[in-house]
Amino acid sequence: MSTPEDPVRFAAQRALDTYSGQPGNLLPILHAVQHELGCIPDEAVPVLSQALQLSRAEIHGVISFYPHFRTQAPAGVVLEMCRAESCQAMGAQSLIDHARQKLGCDFHENSADGKVTLEPVYCLGLCAQSPAVMVNGKPHARMTPAKLDRLLAEQGA
Ligand code: FES
Numbered sequence: 001m002s003t004p005e006d007p008v009r010f011a012a013q014r015a016l017d018t019y020s021g022q023p024g025n026l027l028p029i030l031h032a033v034q035h036e037l038g039c040i041p042d043e044a045v046p047v048l049s050q051a052l053q054l055s056r057a058e059i060h061g062v063i064s065f066y067p068h069f070r071t072q073a074p075a076g077v078v079l080e081m082c083r084a085e086s087c088q089a090m091g092a093q094s095l096i097d098h099a100r101q102k103l104g105c106d107f108h109e110n111s112a113d114g115k116v117t118l119e120p121v122y123c124l125g126l127c128a129q130s131p132a133v134m135v136n137g138k139p140h141a142r143m144t145p146a147k148l149d150r151l152l153a154e155q156g157a
Pocket of ligand 1: 083084085087122124125130
């Protein structure tokens with residue numbers, strides 16, 4: 001029996017129990033694990049693999065296919081940058097390049113100093129005010145590299 005002393009196994013088992021016997025239950029199980037732990041750690045994969053009779057590669061494939069899933073716990077500041085069409089047309093790529101360079105990481109990773117998690121997002125509903133980003137769930141429009149630097153500094157990042 002898993003215990004809270006092994007939080008990854010415990011979270012995986014709880015998700016498995018909740019969605020037991022439901023067809024196509026891998027996605028809700030992954031959502032449940034991430035909701036509980038903040039990410040889907042690599043150690044959860046063998047537990048899910050054995051219980052669901054899926055290969056580890058299949059589960060890793062699903063985790064990596066969906067941008068929402070992360071395998072590292074998020075940092076204190078989560079920066080989501082819009083990559084959808086309107087923002088792309090208004091310079092999102094150079095803004096993203098700036099963020100990658102400043103933070104020393106790519107999407108789905110934490111910054112070199114561990115303070116920021118960089119995530120892609122596909123439209124924040126602010127297309128008329130592109131490019132847009134979201135910081136810890138709060139949207140910010142008409143973003144520029146200088147504004148982004150200020151925004152991150154305000155967050156202590
Ligand atoms: S395309 Fe970026 S907010 Fe809609």
